[in-house]
Amino acid sequence: MWQYVLRRMGEGIITLIALSFVVFGSVHLTGDPADYLMPLTEAHDQKIYEAQKKQMGLDRPFIVQYWDYINSAIFFDFGTSYVIQKPISELILKKLPATVHLALSGFFLAIIIGIPLGIMSAVKRDSIFDKLGKGFAVFGLAAPQFWVAIMLILFLGGKLQWFPTYGRGDIQGWWPTIEQIPQTLWHLALPSIVLALSVTAAIMRLARSAMLEILDSDYVKFAQVKGLSNRLVIWRHAAKNALIPVLTFGGITLAGLLNGSVIVEVVFAWPGVGLLLLDGVTQRDFPLTEAAILLSGFFYICTAVIIDITYGLVDPRVRAR
Amino acid sequence: MSDDIVLKVENLRTHFHTKTGIVKAVDGIDFELRRGETLGVVGESGSGKSMTAWSILGMVPKPAGRIETGRILYHGEDLLQKTDDEMRKIRGSGICMVMQDPLTSLNPVLTIKKQLTETLELEFKEKKESLLQRAIALLSSVNIPAPETRVTSYPHEMSGGMRQRVVGAISISRSPDVLIADEPTTSLDVTIQLQYLKLLKDIQEETGVGIIFITHDFGIVAKMCDRVAVMYAGHIIEQAEVTELFDNPLHPYTKALLRSVPDLDDDVEMLPTIEGQPPDLANTPSGCVFRDRCPDPSDDCRDGNVEMGLIEVSPGHWVDQCCINCG
């Protein structure tokens, strides 16, 4: 078991290094950041240009720049944002709580609703329940998230005024004060629902089809032949096996969450990292873009490794590989 | 009914209601099983052998499948009258089944220990340690070497022969009176097959369990069974003691089946076959189902006028009544 864990962690680190290379390289090799920066500050005097370049360290060889960058990055120093003129780590840290709150609520909503719904859909096959579930899944996978968000804002927020339509409320940072809790939850509601939507649909579909296959399998029949109660058969034998494909696609779920959080943050003006990243991209703020993508990538790879390790815990056949 | 008869099936009909028609998987069969006896059920694929087993266990796939008529008497009680809960209690402790492929019969993500103890739990309300001891004892009774270490392994870590023995151990762990074995040796090597059959026989001697052995292999029938029932298209067309059936087969189908297993000593140029195809179970012919393939049907039979039903021709030897007329 430990061999497997170490192996996966090693692979994760290699992927991380490769990612940092790709991110850094694509920004610095495809157009001199200096060119983009100069028009913002000084006139095109060649001497001043060269001097500025030297000052920013942009004239050094690529590898040196890369090494330097990585060295600071490990200690969470990503340099300064071109546009906002503040240290990037500070900016990111400030926006992080919002994104984390959003992502976690979306994630838990999706899992808590998606998996049991999928399993029950399979057990009560072809019932009304199943048909509604399938309809929901079809819609959730086809409707564009930004559009659903806007529609929900329009009807639930605008016309019916049931939910606030933007922002987080008054909460600052990680923890709300006691008075802030209700409004925090209220603001969190719509964005997390939208975020969870397509992910829930995908999970439901997966759990359902996995469960159907399992219910048909010989070992489930044998468990019944042995005389086990239905409850035991479903939850001990079947569900555990159904978890395997769901975990397998846990990575895709995660990707969906990361994707979705950018869109949801934009639509709901949610002050998180996604919104920060988008601004960075549209404003050509290279250090910011670099840092944000690198961090997201880091997060994604870490979670992927954790999922793989969980996979190994659930399915003993994987450990043997 | 004598005390000796553990299971008695009367006029069992299991039909499937599908979009294309009613498929008569099992259409009126009768047989008995005594204590310590092995009844072989022989027939080609689709003859209704497995569905008979599922009907006895009360696990006919719903909603399409339905047991239309019949009684299944287990220790005198009709199983078809029982509720789901009551059937569940009987499964495993009274009647149990072993399926063809041991790899898929075992849950790949649970240890052998878990799969054994969960069954034992249902029978013996004891502590975990004592259940574990029982599990280990069971494993050694089916000749699994080093059972104390084996018990914590996973199904994919064992060989096919071992897996089938584990499945066998699980199925007899609650000392059932009836064990249904649905082609358990088909996926095993020939040498492993022999070991497994011997194991079953030993278990039967020790516990007196009645075995219904479903197979298409007459060689196994000769080795294992006391009595045989030959099934065709959902009907039992002949039933007798093993030696009697081999020496004196009456139904043309039985004769053809036995003929198709060539003797090693004979000089065979062409393997004998049975002409024709088994009938479509959604459209069975009226009267004798075999009449289209029978080499010498009587006129009455050919027109579909003769009903099916077993007649005792000599003590213990039953054959379908249309054969009396035909030949």
Added chain:
Amino acid sequence: MATIDFEPIKLSYTQRVLKWIKEYNPPWIPIIILSSLLFFGLFANFVTGDPMANDLKARQIAPFTDIHHILGTDMLGKDMTSRLIFGCRSVLLVTAPSIIVAIFIGTAIGLIAGYTGRITDTILMRITDATLGFPSILVAMLLVTFVGTGYIGVIIAVTATTWARFARMIRGEVLSVRERDFVTLAVILGVSPFMIMWRHLFPNVINTLMVMISLMIGQVVLLEASLSFLGLGMSPGEPAWGIMVAEGRQQLLTTWWVSLLPGILITLVVMAFNFFGDWLRDYLDPRMRRSR
């Protein structure tokens, strides 16, 4: 030996088609939707007016209130119907090239990975897997940073997130075919790898490829719409559905239809592709086994 005599029944062409329809039950609504998409995309010019024409006298007309503008107009008076119809064309313009390029790249990488040694395979597959899972919008954002926005940018971004799936599939097929005995035999006999690929690989791959394409197109449409919505895609003002939804958002309460209608179309189109892809997969799968 008994022989069965029968005359083969000859069916007319129409009868055979009807029989096929009855047996395989193609999904009609998705087919209609997709055909309409294709039709409007190709012939948008001939069917409707200019989608970019501002008409300040006819601004913000709600749908179903004015004969001249059945589906209403947006904030600058552009006719919704034309814009929606021209949106079909944008969909085709973006998805077709991206998928084609993605297939090419994916096939090339898949072939190389499957055919050459362990090391190349492992390296290529690691790269592929990493790209496969990585959130597509983030990848697109990275690419846009140095490629820029606009039509070409979108195509590159979409291609970059799609090729990996095809690469994986092709590699899988190559690996399974490679192990077969008849391939070893062919190699011994001196048959060129190209011939092997053509004769054995290709037929297997074609079926899976078609299913994969229909299922992927839905994703591509969604991705492009999302990118356009975020402002990273097509230029603002273009008649692309994602952009339209973003425009509507600016004055949501007053011109809500500008956001609602394109979104409905996107959902319908993606659903149609998904349904069609599912049907296609079922159709091709058991049939493949039967015809063998």
